[in-house]
Amino acid sequence: MLERLRWKRLADHLRRNGSAALLVTHLPDVRYLCGFTGSSAALAIVVGPRGLRGRLFTDGRYRDQAASEVTGASVTITRGSPLPAAAKWLAAAGAVRCDVDAAHTSIAAQKQIVKILKGTHSPCRLRAVVSPVARLREVKDDIEQERLAAAARLGCELYDGMLTFIEPGMTEVEVAAELEYRARKAGAEGMSFETIVASGTRSSMPHARATANRIEAGALLTLDFGIMLDGYCSDMTRTLQVGQGTSRVRQRRQREVFEAVLAAQEAAVASVRHGVTAEAVDTAARNSLKAAGLAKWFTHSTGHGLGLEIHEGPRIAAKQTEPLCAGMVITIEPGVYLTGEFGVRIEDTVRVTEEGCEILTPAYKGWLEL
Known part of the structure; x- marks a missing residue:
């Protein structure tokens, strides 16, 4: 059928x-x-x-x-x-x-x-x-929406479990390996893409691969990952502070940037609904960061569609005048990347509806100190 x-x-x-x-x-x-x-x-x-x-x-x-x-x-x-x-x-x-x-x-x-x-x-x-x-494929049918939601739920469960595992002194590779091991044990067919674990100054690189670098106390850690379940992808990003150890001045700066990115992400999510253009969603995120004086450090598009592939249409970016349609499943992932300091990215996967959107990745995304 x-x-x-x-x-x-x-x-x-x-x-x-x-x-x-x-x-x-x-x-x-x-x-x-x-x-x-x-x-x-x-x-x-x-x-x-x-x-x-x-x-x-x-x-x-x-x-x-x-x-x-x-x-x-x-x-x-x-x-x-x-x-x-x-x-x-x-x-x-x-x-x-x-x-x-x-x-x-x-x-x-x-x-x-x-x-x-x-x-x-x-x-x-x-x-x-x-x-x-x-x-x-941009507009998902009922079965696809169910599979994407299930993959996203499993991703959130894995993230919540990792919060009790991550601690200062671990290497980025150790974090990635543990996450991927747990994903397989939980029934994932594999990862949607190479897991991004970036700590400290490396978090200023949007697509940093996990390395043997150890996570310093007080450093920010960006965790961006997705799993494959029944052929469909999940995708989410969270940024958190691992332990204590940085100066109050630095922590205040990290927190300020974090809150600005969170506000931009929530503004973009709030703008999503059937009939709104992909460009308008991107603009909502950028205007929020512009008001915080951080727009120039947001260096990629706001999001993308996903499904059988981790990157599908529509592209949520400037000059993308295609209107969103109910049934599309997209990511919202603004970020700020301060070279030599740190970076922050927060990402949810959402399903477009007639009235707005449904967040498929409801894991906690506020400021968190492990």
Whole structure:
């Protein structure tokens, strides 16, 4: 039932855009449409008068897996790469034009497809477009929303548990390793991305990897992580002070910046609702930090969509005029990064609703001293 709804939405989109066929090679898009989770596949789709007809091509390693997972499409097991077989099938199906995802189909792959089509004397022409599947995936259906909420809940539980573990003197790597171990034990399939554990001056680097550096007493610690559960990602960030040991002046400065970032994050969350542009949410965070004199140290976008991938549309940033829609799941994560001093980032995952948003990561995010 779910796959039929997704295919119907895709059919409507393809017809509106005059598409005769679609070749899907980005694996998360393949999974979204037919459920296949293998690492090698091409999904060929032809638009017909009665709807879409799809065929998944994969190699012999995935014979049994494809048989058990794939819905909505027939399956062909190839001897070599799935891409040439998919292109030949499209030619045989009589498609006059085939769309491919410009962002995930390399120039080399496009040339290979064109060569195959010419070799079969097919009239089919290739057109590189913005992926229609990626746009469909921005608004989550009920099952996706449930899975994202479950992943976020588990992330919050893991974070709360780590608060009793983290202490001065530990290395950043020890914190990351313990978190990831606990995530696996709790049922996570893996991490959504490489866990960020950044303490002291390293917290001023937005994407700092965990190192062997020891966490000093009184230092700020930024913990940014996500887990995979049933194929869907969680994402949250919290910044906290680990122990006592810094000067009162420094602690006051850390607290002031922290409270400014928290106010910006809450302002952005409060601005989220159906119909508001992604740019407006970004602006709410930046205006709050501007009032605190800290806007120039906020050096990345305010957030992003997430789902089967940790970064999906929409992008919550300046010049992004796309209106948010109920059912989108996005992050809100402003930060301030003072080079050589410290950094603060606070992030929630929220579900867009008609009236506002639902916070999926309700773990405590106020000032905290361990």
